[in-house]
Amino acid sequence: MAPNLDGYFKQVDDLGDAFIERLRKAVAIPSISAEDARRPDVVRMGNWLAAELKSLGAEVELRPLGKQPHKEHLELPPVVVARYGRDTAKRTILVYGHYDVQPAEKSDGWATEPFELTLDDKGRMFGRGSTDDKGPVLGWLNAIEAHQKAGVDFPVNLLMCFEGMEEYGSEGLDDFIRAEAGKYFADTDAVCISDNYWLGTEKPCLTYGLRGCNYYSVEVSGPAADLHSGVFGGQAHEPMTDVAHLFSKLVDSKGNILIPGISEQVAPVTADEESLYSSIAFTMANLHESLGSKTTIHETEKPTLMARWRYPSLSLHGIEGAFASPGAKTVIPAKVIGKFSIRTVPDMDIDKTNAAVIKYIQDEFAKLNSKNTLKAECMHAGKWWVASPKHWNFSAAAKAVERVWGVAPDFTREGGSIPVTLTFEEATGKNVLLLPMGSSTDGAHSINEKLDKRNYIEGIKLLGAYLHYVAEEPQT
């Protein structure tokens, strides 16, 4: 039975200006986690958020994470954890967000002051953190407030986990989540994260998958120091030559991975999965606009989205130790380190993939008959994540989208990784849903970051509606 949401929705509309004012206050605190000097502002932002939550009647704790690794003079900002509701008859939803932001200076090219929320006549609300991730975080608070003022019973118990280091690698958070999985987060029934974006600008989506990433270094060394190519060219095996040959064996110009043992691990496309692609709001023109060029490998949407979401890709990032500046330098670099990474997908195994990659590089290097020395290794690896979009967590969200936006959502994956997603899934053992509020043009890490007023206000309705459908959705 569809929940009665009219009173809640009207209250959200009535409180719209107050909710924008709340966002304005949040944006005004420059909580830049990557800049040491801004650490007090990050902490201030955490305290402000905790105070807002308390004023709404939530139980709040500021949990310290200790010193920042490699920067022992800095304390990590606290994790703000909060609980709203303790009714054992209700489902408990754990939501995650972050209250820190990317760096921003007006001089970077912003049209407005980055830490002053500025609305234009198209309803765009410009400001650092507006969409990433202060708008969505405040969405949960606003949903609570609108329920209270509308006199509507809150449909679930809400557990909240808001961190202050997301834009700097979420330092310390994984350990915290794992430690609290059986404690603070123990009665979680499902997880919802609002920290990604619609695929386009018009159609909402629910995100059920992310690719993983295995990052590799291929170091080739020869002489003890850089050489002059005039004096030594032609007499010694050159590490750059070896790395160029190895790079050329990894991937072809059409993006095909040439390493045996990779494609064999990729899960076949099922009919269920394939059916999700047909209606997705995405055109090649969208991609051409994002790229700023028409240099796409595929000509149509479906293989393009599959390449982004469900097939692995290999990118050559660059070479450390070689000549990389403008101009002409006649150097033979003594030691070069090629960097590349593979985006991984179900059912690729990290260790099996690493073994295949390293063995292949070693075999190809042996074929070169070079006297140089090779060292190939995986620098870091993060697993892919795929949730079941058939879970009640997703079906509840899908119904909420239809109710608020009048359209069935796209079920999407993303090509990149949001590591905390997998951490929550593994630590709690529960279904995780990515429920975005902003759209593809928000420019999360760019200048002129914005959140459309419409996405903010309807997004608040969506978060609340989602919780109501969660309360009604049968077990799956």
Next chain:
Amino acid sequence: MAPNLDGYFKQVDDLGDAFIERLRKAVAIPSISAEDARRPDVVRMGNWLAAELKSLGAEVELRPLGKQPHKEHLELPPVVVARYGRDTAKRTILVYGHYDVQPAEKSDGWATEPFELTLDDKGRMFGRGSTDDKGPVLGWLNAIEAHQKAGVDFPVNLLMCFEGMEEYGSEGLDDFIRAEAGKYFADTDAVCISDNYWLGTEKPCLTYGLRGCNYYSVEVSGPAADLHSGVFGGQAHEPMTDVAHLFSKLVDSKGNILIPGISEQVAPVTADEESLYSSIAFTMANLHESLGSKTTIHETEKPTLMARWRYPSLSLHGIEGAFASPGAKTVIPAKVIGKFSIRTVPDMDIDKTNAAVIKYIQDEFAKLNSKNTLKAECMHAGKWWVASPKHWNFSAAAKAVERVWGVAPDFTREGGSIPVTLTFEEATGKNVLLLPMGSSTDGAHSINEKLDKRNYIEGIKLLGAYLHYVAEEPQT
């Protein structure tokens, strides 16, 4: 008939301390051409040199070269030109050297003050410019003085050309040499340059060839801006992939150039040339020491020296625009510029080589079927130089080496380029000889640059003896 040089030699020995004192004064002037703030010291050095020459009775002129290109607030230091002797019955030898030096700071790692000439108990005279090139330049002045004090007639007319910008690309010098070829340098019979080094530490050499250098850029561009490999990996043609494939087609790990039309241009080895290699004082151990590794392509000396001197080589220098720092960055670079160069040898033609290289890169790029955009071009090119070691200029020098050092010199080439050599040859149309004073361990551009006292004193004898043999050598 061997000239009587005993009186001259004895005088050089007697004046040894005074000559070292002259070098000490020269080294004390930090004439660093690459540092704007040192420009007055470079000019002071030129003036000091001119004054020394005048005190020896030479006719001296300081020739201005105008403003420094791209640094219009700086005057280029003057070229010091001088003439010693105007006897039309004598041959006229034009000698070149430079009075500027490389940068040096004690804090770079020098064991002594770089601008204080410091002798150690092994007879090494440490100081910036000691061997490059103040020692050799003063060698000519010392030779004049020793002739005067010994009462020995100077055997030739000596034209001198000493510049102050060699360590900064010899700005303005080429035009000056060409302009003066028919004027100040008009009666030149041959040219001698003492600005290179012995192949090793024990055996003198005469240098008759240098390789040229064609430097190329291979730019591949695709998207309008750098991309995130998570979001876009697998969907667009990646410029780095294309450059890696192009690089792998240029040269193999054994240094073989894979571009058609290059090796076809290389002059065959003649029996005359081959005979010069048999006695050369060079071992694979020397090369291993220089490299700091045993990663040599060839196993024996002769093919190694031929690879350095008389065959082309291709070195991949690096990639501009890609990720080049330590760490792991998941970027797809939007535009990358591969840099490589070919060391050229007789009879390679610059234009023909460029045409072959560019066409080959374009053909190989077409095979990749990439939608990216290619721009390949030659950034700069300098021609190789080979002189006839049978010319009287060389045979005179060879006899002088035998007389002073008691051993026949090695006839060597060098892998790198000294562009002024070719300029003098082309402008004057005369034979050019490279007659080094210092040895391979002098560390010309390094910390702890030195000139051995033995090489300095015997080198002064050698320069004088060379001029005596020049005077007697029959026309070739």
